[in-house]
Amino acid sequence: MTATAAPLDILLLPTWLVPVEPAGVVLKEHALGIRDGRIAFIGPRAAALKLQATEVRELPGMLLSPGLINAHGHAAMSLFRGLADDLPLMTWLEKHIWPAEAKWVDEAFVRDGTDLAIAEQLKGGISCFSDMYFYPKVASDCVHNSGMRAQIAIPILDFPIPGAGSADEAIRQGIELFGDLKHHPRIKITFGPHAPYTVCDANLEKIRVIAEELDAAIHMHVHETAFEVQQAVEKTGERPLARLGRLGLLGPRFQAVHMTQISEDDLVLLVESNTSVIHCPESNLKLASGFCPVERLWQAGVNVALGTDGAASNNDLDLLGETRTAAMLAKAVAGSATALDAHRALRMATLNGARAMGLENEIGSLEVGKAADIVAFDLSGLAQQPIYDPVSQLIYATGRDSVKHLWVAGKQLLDDRQLTRMDEQQLTATAIAWGRRISGQHE
Structure with missing residues (x-):
């Protein structure tokens, strides 16, 4: 990655980055850059901040992992x-x-x-x-x-x-x-x-x-x-x-x-x-x-x-x-x-x-060149403290309500726990209506 490369679409700056491949690795003070829906950069935070990016997102207390x-x-x-x-x-x-x-x-x-x-x-x-x-x-x-x-x-x-x-x-x-x-x-x-x-x-x-x-x-x-x-x-x-x-x-x-x-x-x-x-x-x-x-x-x-x-x-x-x-x-x-x-x-x-699924070359780990399918888990809550191993804390002490952001192919589909493309209230109302029909409350 050189300074002359095209700007990143977004640069993510989490507290921890867990690539999954190589196995067992937790990167601290690292950043991940996305360009054209793919992971274009993974490296130390200091190097990342020298890169051009259209958007920079600080993610304090968060763990980035593959979706x-x-x-x-x-x-x-x-x-x-x-x-x-x-x-x-x-x-x-x-x-x-x-x-x-x-x-x-x-x-x-x-x-x-x-x-x-x-x-x-x-x-x-x-x-x-x-x-x-x-x-x-x-x-x-x-x-x-x-x-x-x-x-x-x-x-x-x-x-x-x-x-x-x-x-x-x-x-x-x-x-x-x-x-x-x-x-x-x-x-x-x-x-x-x-x-x-x-x-x-x-x-x-x-x-x-x-x-x-x-x-x-x-x-x-x-x-x-x-x-x-x-x-x-x-x-x-x-x-x-x-x-x-x-x-x-x-x-x-x-x-x-x-x-x-x-x-x-x-x-x-x-x-x-x-x-x-x-x-x-x-x-x-x-x-x-x-x-x-x-x-x-x-x-x-x-x-x-x-x-x-x-x-x-x-x-x-x-x-x-x-x-x-x-x-x-x-x-x-x-x-x-x-x-x-x-x-x-x-x-x-x-x-x-x-x-x-035969998709291991495309998704499943955070590696340069792969699709940017990424989730940010917020580990800053009281129930996650103190943190010795963030992956252990994620698996054994964290619920899905800690999911803060989600990107698929570089597109953000969940932003601060809010769905960006779907109407949650409408989905809930539709599900309730189906429940009433199926249970015979009105047919």
């Missing part, structure tokens, strides 16, 4: 938040969620629910999320308009779903949307077969062939519960992950969501195929689905990312809170207080998510 990446969720289900709590997974799905979806889910529901989820996530420091829900084109329009970044997984099941009368129709829609958005700077289309128990071999093979042709990812719920695995073994003699391996789906483009049940053979399959695992600890805890052995996976070399799941089973889209839960749970499951330390937990919520 958080929510690697699994069902955005529009935010409108079902709290609808059917404290029930087993299959009861929750079959008796409550699927009937509610059949009755209520249309394009308007998906638009309003996705907008609500985007706003909640932006306020929680999330700059990129993965969505797997009906009417994916509507969701992608919401993402486009919001300025956020997302992976949209096309939902595919063997039976009709809202917006698609068959698996073939869903796949066709997915191919079309992939073509329409393949050059979009912030939206990536992937294929989302729902789960091994809702998609047959023939449809999985179609998805594999198309994903290979398009170089697209596959995002799927796998081994969410012991019951799912047991049922598959009783019916076919084969564990679901082994079936996916036999069908050729596993690989660096495959995102296995949940994975609470992992045998030694499963672990070998994950490692050899370089498959990513998306861990959703709070949803798994709330539905008593089981525990993903995160430390065991990490030590074996598996890329583990983090997701909130949908607000209907979590019940929030708070990835910072999810990261804290993941760190605590990993220690209990491993029986070791050193499992998943704070720095690795932050990596799981940022760079590992980017890697799972």
Whole structure:
């Protein structure tokens, strides 16, 4: 970076800068410069102040990190938040969620629910999320308009779903949307077969062939519960992950969501195929689905990312809170207080998510040349004092209300906790109106 280079669009001067890559580093008295939506400068504050910048932002008491990446969720289900709590997974799905979806889910529901989820996530420091829900084109329009970044997984099941009368129709829609958005700077289309128990071999093979042709990812719920695995073994003699391996789906483009049940053979399959695992600890805890052995996976070399799941089973889209839960749970499951330390937990919520989505060269860490997807956490509050290790304080002592500013591709979408492109009051009013309709207060 030389003084003759074009001026920076904005120069950020935080107390701490945590790049995530290299691992375990905390930079003090450093600055970050953005130009044309990308990180153009990272260096000592003294050197930064000699540079030309259109805007200079002092961020005292703040920690800059890569924007958080929510690697699994069902955005529009935010409108079902709290609808059917404290029930087993299959009861929750079959008796409550699927009937509610059949009755209520249309394009308007998906638009309003996705907008609500985007706003909640932006306020929680999330700059990129993965969505797997009906009417994916509507969701992608919401993402486009919001300025956020997302992976949209096309939902595919063997039976009709809202917006698609068959698996073939869903796949066709997915191919079309992939073509329409393949050059979009912030939206990536992937294929989302729902789960091994809702998609047959023939449809999985179609998805594999198309994903290979398009170089697209596959995002799927796998081994969410012991019951799912047991049922598959009783019916076919084969564990679901082994079936996916036999069908050729596993690989660096495959995102296995949940994975609470992992045998030694499963672990070998994950490692050899370089498959990513998306861990959703709070949803798994709330539905008593089981525990993903995160430390065991990490030590074996598996890329583990983090997701909130949908607000209907979590019940929030708070990835910072999810990261804290993941760190605590990993220690209990491993029986070791050193499992998943704070720095690795932050990596799981940022760079590992980017890697799972195939976006690690673009986002997930603060490095010159990468997209400027950045969050500023305010650690100046009473409950964060004193600060010995700011990353430890962020993970173990800080809530999402500390998120002060957020940039995606250099555009500020949250400024001093205020959404810059979305009307929070209108979103709240719309969500309340949907709640009244769904609960039957007026139909």
